[in-house]
Amino acid sequence: MPNDIDLLIELALREDIGAGDVTAEYFVPDSKLVRAMMLVKADGVIAGLEVAEKVIRLVDPELLVKLLKVDGDSVAYGDHVMQIEGSAKSILTAERTALNFAQRLSGVATKTATFVQRVQGTKVQVLDTRKTTPGWRMLEKAAVISGGGMNHRMGLYDRAMVKDNHLVAESGLSDLQVAIDTLKAEKPAVQVELEADTLAQVQGFLSLRGVDYILLDNMSNDQLEQAVAMRGTAGPRLEASGGVNLDSIASIAATGVDFISVGALTHSAVALDISLEFFDL
Known part of the structure; x- marks a missing residue:
């Protein structure tokens, strides 16, 4: 500890x-x-x-x-x-x-284990989020591991996660590529994840260098399947997120995504x- x-x-x-x-x-x-x-x-x-x-x-x-x-x-x-x-x-x-x-x-x-059990037999890994009790993050993320889940980033320092609010500051894919290249040159150990709300964004992000993960935010299962097909067998790993619960996680896992992040593991x-x-x- x-x-x-x-x-x-x-x-x-x-x-x-x-x-x-x-x-x-x-x-x-x-x-x-x-x-x-x-x-x-x-x-x-x-x-x-x-x-x-x-x-x-x-x-x-x-x-x-x-x-x-x-x-x-x-x-x-x-x-x-x-x-x-x-x-x-x-x-x-x-x-x-x-x-x-x-x-x-x-x-x-225990909460983590219930979610992990629902995706047994698939390749999906269940991730936590940063929605943790302030001051308890290290402990709660360790508890997620005990329940059979995996940890997402620990904080703002160990993975660049470019979400919709960050993208407002960028004028397009070319500026995004410059930012990714600069980060990778200065901090090569830091991975890059981009949040996509639409399949058009997924297509654009797949054209960029240095993207390690794409977060598929609040997409339908049909959209998730299309994103997996667009990515093919190589490219960034895909994470589904948003509104995941015990009733929906198995069908989300069946779409072929690599990860499913669940805020409820810690906040609920x-x-x-x-x-x-x-x-x-």
């Missing part, structure tokens, strides 16, 4: 604990030792366990933590995914923050129900 994840965890703990956990301080004896089991209360895909473990160890390095599952494992109601032993006071202080991370990230992984994921059960030692 990168250092900024440590900062995120520290901020989350500071937000929850503040000046101190008054409930644990006044109502839980210092000497009380327990075993706590992290219990999954719904079927899904687990993610965020290493983050939850880090939360617990930051609260109290003396707690004994054992992971019983790993990120990406399928889980069912009643499964235990983590065991924690030690001070009841410390575990109770860490409980909510650790569960918040595990629940949210498992929700993203529902937290997986996970809790802690306490037992006396």
Whole structure:
């Protein structure tokens, strides 16, 4: 985990604990030792366990933590995914923050897995987007991987994605080619993706050098099939996007596109129900 994840965890703990956990301080004896089991209360895909473990160890390095599952494992109601032993006071202080991370990230992984299952048997890869919780992007994109999906660009820095609003500034294909050539010369590792709203744009973009991907935005399945035929067996890889849901993704995959990006993987994921059960030692 990168250092900024440590900062995120520290901020989350500071937000929850503040000046101190008054409930644990006044109502839980210092000497009380327990075993706590992290219990999954719904079927899904687990993610965020290493983050939850880090939360617990930051609260109290003396707690004994054992992971019983790993990120990406399928889980069912009643499964235990983590065991924690030690001070009841410390575990109770860490409980909510650790569960918040595990629940949210498992929700993203579970949501991703449901979409990936719908395109099994095709060549399509399911991508996430930048529609992530601010500050959580690295974690949520890791959860997408746990669910069987793939990451799109991480941010504005690792892929040039020229969308309709950017194209307003360009006067035509020749200016677009100049911009692509300049970028490739100065930053050869950066890939280029162009957004097309029409098949006419697809045709024009296919004539350009240095285009790695074409985003087919809100196109019908018939238009997607035509775009795939226009591209042929060589050329930029094609990504379908816009209004994708569980009912439509299989038919979109059947058109022959290479990728389908789904913002709902992160912006509409529902937290997986996970809790802690306490037992006396």
